[in-house]
Amino acid sequence: MRPEWSELPVRHVVPDVVGALGSAGTAVLTAPPGTGKTTLVPLALAGLVPGLFSSGGRVVVAEPRRIAVRAAARRMAWLLGEKVGERVGFTIRGERQVGPRTRVEVVTTGVLLRRLQREPELDGIDVVVMDECHERHLDADTALAFLIDIREALRPDLRLLATSATTDATRWARLLGGAPVIHTEGATHAVEIVWAPPVQPVAPPHGLRVDPAFLAHVSDVVRLALARHEGDVLCFLPGVSELGRVARMLPDVQVLEVHGQASGAVQDAALSRGVGRRVILATSVAESSLTIPGVSVVVDSGLAREPRMDHARGLGSLVTVRASKASAAQRAGRAGRERDGFAYRCWSAGEHERLPEYAQPEIALExxxxxxxxxxxxxxxxxxxxxxxxxxxxxxxxxxxxxxxxxxxxxxxxxxxxxxxxxDIGVHPRLARALIDGANQVGVRRAAEIVALLADRLPSSASDDFVAVLRSVRRGNDSLSDRWRQETRRLTQALGSPPPGQRVGQDDQVAGLVVALAYPERVARRRGEGGFVMASGTGAVAGAGLSEAEWLAVAVADRGVGSSVARVRQGVVIDEGIARIAAAALLEEAEEIGWRRGEILARRVRRLGAIELSSVPLVDADVRPAVLDGLRQEGVALLRWTSDARAFRERLAFCHRIVGEPWPPVDDTALVDAAEQWLEPELSRVRRRSDLARIDVLAALRRLVPWSARIEDVAPERVEVPSGSKIRIDYSGERPVLAVKVQELFGWDDAPRIAGVPLTVHLLSPAGRPAAVTSDLASFWREGYQAVRAELRGRYPRHPWPENPIGATATRRTNPRRA
Structure with a gap:
């Protein structure tokens, strides 16, 4: 055992950890970065550290990331003076270095999950360490939940240790059944925080976009750190695209780009002590579980990437967010692993106080x-x-x-x-389905090639033509091509040999079928107004290379913040035949009767989800639902309203307003709701929009008169005045109105009431113009008539204007001419 282990602060609490696991079976260990919790504790639990008592046994350490697995295994093997694969080994997807003497195995949480499904008893395993549980990866949360189940039902002797640099230990202890909490202080190396916000304002991140001016500022801070301090610089950025852009701003510096898709060689280079000064540009994968030798300065952009899922559309994307305080603490801690260091934060102390304490757990986002x-x-x-x-x-x-x-x-x-x-295949269920079903159509190897590429996160510079990307990785010798070949081999072995079936030959056919099998609801067809519509109903747009295709299988798409359509990032040109095969479950044929764009629609339609394939008219269909739908959309204005029909509706409205039940409401909403009652049998004869204008609305409205009532008794259409004329009553206002010439009312001292409501009388001149308005005719004759008589009799001398209108005879006629 190398003597360096004795300098690790965690050594002081190892007996406490061993004791807690021995008595309670579970424990929580919190320790700052660099204390040795990831390396020394597992070795001690396996009985591999001299002088640190442990009962020994086999230990599995679960890490959230592959790079952390490799780093932890390499560091533990180095402490033992051995190579990886001897007493310390590791397993990640597609790679395993474990030997017969292995006592400590480091695995990804995804590998652990699949192992738990196959071997829930975990025979031969004594302790499972869930490292960096604060990162709240979904696989880690799930694996820990399964392990708790195993302890309760199958293996009460299995010991569980949750470790973290920054976490709410109380919650984890409660989850583990009241587990003891052990804490150790950090290393003696101090880290000085340097606040380095941009001098000029920069735009906040939006979606995946990061202001280029901010990235330029980060690169300036990196140069400042190189000039001020010794040692390597570790710079945290949100994504691979930003790593590349900042690297191009540092052409005269030795740069390594470390991210989740980086090759094993790049990861190993970062984890080894370099020659000369280095700048390691890294995503959040470098936050925890590893020490990068030589680093004494951290430059933190303060940004991170989080997933966002649109569950209704089945579209996922990444967005750029501000990192949490816990993440910032983890990142700063990387500078103090070997000696006193400095952490430059590209934001202000005031902004730091407004950051969230912890990042959101993946279970809430994924x-x-x-x-x-x-x-x-x-x-x-x-x-x-x-x-x-x-x-x-x-x-x-x-x-x-x-x-x-x-x-x-x-x-x-x-x-x-x-x-x-x-x-058991170890990829997303959609991709597993594409592999299983696609292999029957195109063969195992070719299906595995497509699924391996779908499972990877392609760089933002990748072509939007998925087939072009496939051909590029076949020819390539970069990290993406290496990962693709390795995953293709793994998937081919995992699936085995399916029964023989039809084999599709060309790359575009193979890729199109397998992509569509993975994402059938993303099969898309070009629409007349431009762009595409997916089977899910989501609109989409594609780049120039794909925009003229009739059909697409969409491999990668996202919907930007505030956008109503998705952007196709990678797609494959296909034909309708492939779309029908891959998305067969979405095929349906149905009668479609409704109101669309102002017309009655009656047809039999075949659809692939939301994509219309074909339609034929329905000749003898009952289209009443479509007519009713049209009335709901456009209202009763679709009908032809004559003046008689409008007047009758106003009488009905008066009856409902004054009398109430059983008189029905006749406002627009009520008429639409009762359309089947008052518009039958006319509805049965409607075949097109123009037929609605032929309906006799007046006759139809009469069906709304209650069977127990007569409208003439409640709201008569006309009233007879003293002259003998039958004058129409206007019911359009709040009160009924009788408009009649003054001479026709002589001798009438009181107008009749309608349903108890006084008529409002509009008295007209002989020319039919308004002369006076009253609801009290007797009062008008006493007080208002003389003024009207004085004003009008000179203008209309041939009409009678008696001094006593109550005693005069009403007439429709003028005075006879004198001889």
């Missing part, structure tokens, strides 16, 4: 389809019985279960054999 499949395979499809720090959002779980049912992975609430096979 697509939960894989999680739901893991839970179903575990026997808890709803995940309601799992010991999780945060429950899964209900909406995301509903979407996940619907997807699993569509994939045939779950039936009747239970996982199927097909679902278990999909889970």
């Amino acid at each position: 697509d939960l389809t894989d999680f739901a499949l893991q839970a179903a395979c575990w026997g808890d499809p709803d995940a309601g019985g799992l010991a999780l720090l945060d429950p899964p959002p209900s909406g995301a779980m509903i979407a996940a279960r619907d997807t699993l049912i569509a994939l045939g992975a779950v039936h009747g609430g239970r996982v199927t054999e097909r679902g278990r096979k999909m889970a």
Whole structure:
């Protein structure tokens, strides 16, 4: 054992950890970066550290990232003076270095999950260490929940240790059944925080966009750190694109770009002591679980990437966010692993106080389809019985279960054999489905090639033509090509040999079919007004290379913040035949009767989800639902309203307003709601919009008169005045109005009431112009008539203007001419 282990601060609490695990079976260990919790503690638990008592046994250490797995295994093997694969080994997807003497195995949480599904008893394993649990990766949360189940039901002797540099230890201790909490102080190396915000304002991140001016500022801070201090500089940036852009701003500096998709050679180079000064540009993968030798300065952009899932559309994307305080602390700690260091933060102290304490857990942000499949395979499809720090959002779980049912992975609430096979393949259930079903069509190897590429995160510079990307990785010798070849081999071995079937030959056919099998709801057809519509109903636009295609299988798409359509990032040109094969579950034929764009629609339509394939008219269909739909959309203005029909409706409205039941309401909403009552049988004869204008609305409205009433008794159309004329009553206002010439009312001292409501009388001149308005005719004759008489009799001398209108005879005629 190398003597360096004795300098690690965690050595002082190892006996406490061993004791807690021995008595309680579970424990939580919190320790700042650089204390040795990831390396020394597992070695001690395996009985490999002289002088640190432990009962020994085999230990599995689960890390959230592959780079952390490699780093932890390499560091532990170095402390033992051995090579990886002897007493310390590791397993990541597609790579395993474990030997017969291995006592400590470091694995990714994804590898651990699949192992738990296959071997829940974990025979031969004494301790499982869940490292960096604060990062709240979904696989880690799920694996820990399964391990708690195993302890309760199968292996009460299995010991569990949760470790973290920054976390809410109390919550983890409670989750582990009241586990003891052990804390150790950090290394003696101090880290000085230097606030280095931009001098000029920069735009905040939006979606994936980071202001180039801010990246230029980060590169300036890197140069400043190189000039002021000794040692290597570790610079944190949100994504691979930003790593490349900042690297191009440092052409005269030795730069390494470290990210989750970096090759093993690049990761190993970063984890080795370099020759000359280096700048290591890294994403959040370098936050924890590894020491990068030579680093004494950290430059932190303060940005991170988080997933966002649009469950309704089945589209996921990454967004740039401000890193949490916990993340900033982890990043700063990288500078003090070997000696006193400096952490430059590219934001102000005031901004720091407004940062969230912790990043959101993945379970609150991610697509939960894989999680739901893991839970179903575990026997808890709803995940309601799992010991999780945060429950899964209900909406995301509903979407996940619907997807699993569509994939045939779950039936009747239970996982199927097909679902278990999909889970064991080790990729997202959609991709597992594409591999299984695609292999029958195109062969195992070729299906594996497509799925391996779909499973990777392609660089932002990749072509939007997925086939072009496929051909490029076949020819390439970069890290993407290496990962692709390795994953293709793994998937080919995982699937084995399916039964022989039809084989599609060309790259575009193969890729199109497999991509569409993975994402059938993203099959897209070009629409007349431009762009595409996916089978899910989401609109989409594509780059110039794909925009003229009739059909697309969309491999990668995202919907920007505030955008109503998705952007196709990678797609494959296909034909309708491939679309029908891959998305067969979305094929449906139905009669479609409705109101569209102002016309009656009656047809039999074939659809692929939201994509219309063909339609034929329905000649003898009952289109009343379409007419009613049109009335709901456009209102009763679709009908032809004559003056008589409008007047009758106004009388009905008066009856409802004054009398109430049983007189029905006749406002627009009420008439639409009751259309089947008052418009039958006319509705049965309507075949097109123009037929609506031929309906006799007046006759139809009469059907609304209650059977027990006569409208003439309640709201007569006309009233007879003293002259003998029958004058129409106007019911359009709040009160009924009688408009009549003054001479026709002589001798009438009181107008009749309508349903108890006084008539408002509009007295007209002989020319029909308004002369006076009154609701009290007797009062008018006494007080108002003389003024009207004085004004009008000179203008209309041939009409009678008696001094006493009450005693005069009403007339429609003028005075006779004198001889």
